[in-house]
Amino acid sequence: MKKLMFILIVFQLISCSGTAQKADKTKEKTYRVSKTKAEWKEVLTSEQFYILRQAGTERPFSSPLNKIYKPGTFYCAGCNTPLYESEHKFDSGTGWPSFDRAIEGSVDKDVDYKLGYARSELLCSTCGGHLGHVFNDGPRETTGMRHCINGDALVFEPKKTENE
Template identity: 50%
Template sequence: MNTRRHFFHLVSAGGALLGGGLAWRAATAAAPAAETWRVSYSDAEWRKRLTSAQYAVLRQDGTERPYSSPLNKEHRAGTFACAGCAQPLFSSTTKFDSGTGWPSFWQPLDKAVSNQMDTGFGMVRTAVRCSQCGGHLGHVFDDGPKPTGLRYCMNGVAMSFAPAAS
C-alpha cells in the first residue's frame, strides 16, 4: 500500500473509532466567520439545510470515510457543486481516480474555491473551501496528474452532482 493511502486508512480508522459515523472532526481551524462569505447562514440554519454528515464536513471541517461517497464512482459528464450553496466547483472533465477513496480533480472551476492553511494532525496541508459559502470541501496536494500536477481531494458529501444536458 502506498504511503498516502496507508496514512488515509490509518486516519480514517482512527476517525471511525472516535466517531463511528460517516464523518469525523479534523483538527483544523474552523471556517472563517460567516459574514466574510457571499452566502452565509446562522449555525441553526446551516443545521436545518444540511444533513448531519454534510454539516460535519462543510461547517466543522470533518472528513468522510474513504470510499464511502457515491460521487467517487461518478463518471458521467457534468458539474460537481457545493452541497451547502450549490456553487459549481469542478467539471467532470478534470476528475480522475487518485486511488485514495475520495473524489479527486486536477483543477477547480475559475474562482470556485479558496485555500486555507491547515495544521491539523501535526502536518501542514492546504484546506480547500467553497469561495461562496466557506464550506470545507477537502484538501489540495501537489501529487496530481498533468497538466496542473495538483490533486484536489474532495469529500463527496460536501458536493452534489448535476449531469450535463444530453
Template identity: 55%
Template sequence: MKRILTVIFSLLLLSCNSNAQDSKKQKQYPVSKTETEWKAELSAAEYQVLRKKGTERAFSSKLNAVDQPGTFVCAACGNELYKTKHKFESGTGWPSFDRPVKEANVDYRPDRTGGFPATEVLCAQCGGHLGHVFNDGPQHTTGKRHCINGVAMNFVPEAKQ
C-alpha cells in the same frame, strides 16, 4: 533579569494580540449563515464536513463512481466547483480532480491540523470545507490532486440536447 523578562512578556503579549486580531479578520463569504441556519439546512454528515472541517470515510461516497459529463457543486450553496472531465481515479477513496471549474470558485488556506502541512480547499461562496489539494496529481495535466469530500458536493448531470 527583570527587564529582560518584561521585554519577553511584552513581546509575547503583542504576538497574542496580533494573532487574535488576525483570527477576527477571517474572510467574509457572499453566502453567510448562522451555525443554527447551517445545521437546519445541511444533513448531519454535510454539516460535519462543510462547517466543522470533518472528513468522510474513504470509499464511502457515491460520487467516486460518477463519470458522466456534468458539474460537481457545493452541497451548501450550489457554487460550481469541479467538472467530470477533470476528475480522475486517485485510489485514495475520495473524488479527485486536477483543477476546479474556475480558480475563483475555490479558496485555499494553509492547514496543519493533520500533523503535516497541507492546503485546505474551501468553497469561495460559503467558506465550506471541501477537502485538500496536493501536488501528486496527474503530471500530464496540472500535477494537482484536489482530494474532495463527496458529501460536500452534489452532482448536476450535463443536460442532454
C-alpha cells in the same frame, strides 16, 4: 558578571517573539452566503454539516460520487456553487473524489494545522464550506495537483443532453 550576561542573553532570547508566526485574525474572509449554525443544520444533512461546517472528513470509498465520471458539474452541497467539472476528475485511488483543478474562482485555499503540520485546505469561495485538501501528487500531464474532496461536500448534476 558572566552569570549576569548569560541571564540577560537568555532573557533576551526568550522574550523575542517573531511576528511571522502570529496569525492575523482581523483578515478573516466574509463569504457571500453566511448562515448561523442552526440555519446550516436546517439545510444540510448531518454528514454534510460535519464536512462543510466542522471541517470533517468522510470515510474513504464511502461516497457514491467517487466513481462518477459522466459529463456534468459538481456543486457545493451548502450553497450550490459550481466547483468542479467532471472532465477534470480522475481516479486517485485514495477513496475520495479527486480533481486536478477547480472551476476558476470557485475555491479558496487556507492552511489547516489539524494534524500537527500545514496542509492546504480547500473551501467553497461562496459559503466557506470545507471541501477537502489539495496535494501536489496529481496527474503530471495536466496540473500535477490533486484536489481531494469529500463527496458529502458535493452534489453532482449531469450535463443535459440536447434531447432533454
